[in-house]
Amino acid sequence: MSRPVELPRWMDIGLLPLVNLALALAVCALVLAAVGLAPWQVLALLVKGAFGSASGLSYTLYYATTFVFTGLAVAVAFHGGLFNIGGEGQAMIGGLGCSLVALALGDRLPSAWLLPLMVVAAMVGGALWAAVPAALQAWRGSHVVITTIMFNFIAAAGLAWLLVGPLKAPGSMSIETLPFAEAAQMPGLHQALGWLGIAWPRTPLNLSVLLALVAAVAVALLLWRSRAGYELRAVGFSADAAHYAGVRPRRQVMLAMLVSGALAGLVGINELAGVQHRLLLDYVMGAGFTGIAVSLIGRNHPLGIVLASLLFGALYQGGAELAFEMPGFSRDMVTTLQGLIVLFSGAMAQVAAPALARVHALLRPRSALGAGADHG
Numbered sequence: 001m002s003r004p005v006e007l008p009r010w011m012d013i014g015l016l017p018l019v020n021l022a023l024a025l026a027v028c029a030l031v032l033a034a035v036g037l038a039p040w041q042v043l044a045l046l047v048k049g050a051f052g053s054a055s056g057l058s059y060t061l062y063y064a065t066t067f068v069f070t071g072l073a074v075a076v077a078f079h080g081g082l083f084n085i086g087g088e089g090q091a092m093i094g095g096l097g098c099s100l101v102a103l104a105l106g107d108r109l110p111s112a113w114l115l116p117l118m119v120v121a122a123m124v125g126g127a128l129w130a131a132v133p134a135a136l137q138a139w140r141g142s143h144v145v146i147t148t149i150m151f152n153f154i155a156a157a158g159l160a161w162l163l164v165g166p167l168k169a170p171g172s173m174s175i176e177t178l179p180f181a182e183a184a185q186m187p188g189l190h191q192a193l194g195w196l197g198i199a200w201p202r203t204p205l206n207l208s209v210l211l212a213l214v215a216a217v218a219v220a221l222l223l224w225r226s227r228a229g230y231e232l233r234a235v236g237f238s239a240d241a242a243h244y245a246g247v248r249p250r251r252q253v254m255l256a257m258l259v260s261g262a263l264a265g266l267v268g269i270n271e272l273a274g275v276q277h278r279l280l281l282d283y284v285m286g287a288g289f290t291g292i293a294v295s296l297i298g299r300n301h302p303l304g305i306v307l308a309s310l311l312f313g314a315l316y317q318g319g320a321e322l323a324f325e326m327p328g329f330s331r332d333m334v335t336t337l338q339g340l341i342v343l344f345s346g347a348m349a350q351v352a353a354p355a356l357a358r359v360h361a362l363l364r365p366r367s368a369l370g371a372g373a374d375h376g
Helices: 009-034 039-051 054-079 087-105 111-140 144-164 189-195 208-224 227-237 239-244 249-265 267-276 287-297 302-325 331-347 353-375
Strands: none
Touching (some): 009 287, 009 353, 039 054, 054 087, 054 208, 054 227, 054 249, 054 267, 054 287, 054 302, 087 111, 087 267, 087 287, 111 144, 111 249, 208 227, 208 249, 227 239, 227 249, 249 267, 302 331
16 A cells, blocks of 8 residues: 655645646536536636625625534544544534524523524534544444444434424424524624625625634644644544553543534534524535535645635535526536545545655755755
C-alpha cells in the first residue's frame, strides 16, 4: 500500500482542493458537452444564479450556513480519529431541543433571553445524541460509524412519533408543531439590515450566518490554540502514543463526539428558528451527509470548510436557477457535479498530490539557491 504524499500545509489545505475542484469541473464539462449543453454557458448561469443578485447571494449563504455547522461537526470528530456519520440524527435532536424551548418559553421570555437558550438547547440536544455512540466506542469498542448510522434512523423514527403524537399541532393535517412565538424567531438578515436603514430582499438568510462564523473561529481556536484540542488531535494521530504520553483516549473520544454533536445540533437554529418557525419532520434534508463532503473538500480545516460550504451553497442555489433558465438542464445534473466534486476531493483526493509534490520539489531548490546567492 502506497503512503500518502506529504505536501506543505499551505498546499495541502489551499492548493490541492482547488486542483481537485478544477479536475471535477473539467470532467463535468465533458459530461455536459456529451449531453449537448455548453459547459461555459452552464457555469456562467450557475455563478450568476448563486452570486449575481442580492437574493441569489442570500440563498447561497443560507444553504452554506447549514453546511458550515455539519462540516465542522465532521471535522472535529475526524481530528479525534473518529468518523461521525450521525450528523443527520444529531441535527434532528438538536432541532427538537431548540423547538421544545421555543414552544415552552416562547410567550414568557424576550428574544434576548430566549434565542440564546434555544442555541444552548440545540447544542445540548445534538451533544447528548452523540454521547451514546461516543461512550460505546470509548468503553465497549463499538465502531462509531455503525452506531451513528443506527442513531440517525432512531432519531428520525422518534421525531416522526413525536410529530404525529404529543407535539402535533391540534387540528392540523400537517406533520408539524404549533408555530413558534415571535420571540423565538431568529431575525432575518433583511430585518437586521433594515434596522440599519439598508434595504435587502426578503430571503431565508438569517443571523444564524453569524453564528456559523463564530462556530468556525471557535473550532479553530479549540483545535490549534488549546491544550484540549492538542490532546484531541494527538489521539487522532495515534491513540496508543497519546496514551503513553499521559493523554486519556476515552476522554478525548467523548470530547470529540460531544463537540461534533453540538455543532450538528445548530442546524436547527438556522432551519427552524431562522426559517420554518416550527418543528418539521424532514427539515434536515441530507445536510448531515453533505457535511461529510464539505469537510473532505475543506481538508477538515475551518477556513476550508467555510469555503467548501460556499461552494455547495452555490451549487444548490445556482442549480435551482439553472433548472429554470436552461432547457434540458435538471437538478440531477447538479447532483452529478456534487458527486464528482466529492469523488475527486474524497476518494481521489491524493491523485494530484504527486504532481504537486514534484512541482514543489523543482521550485524549492531554485528558491533556496536564490536565497543563498542573495545572502552571499
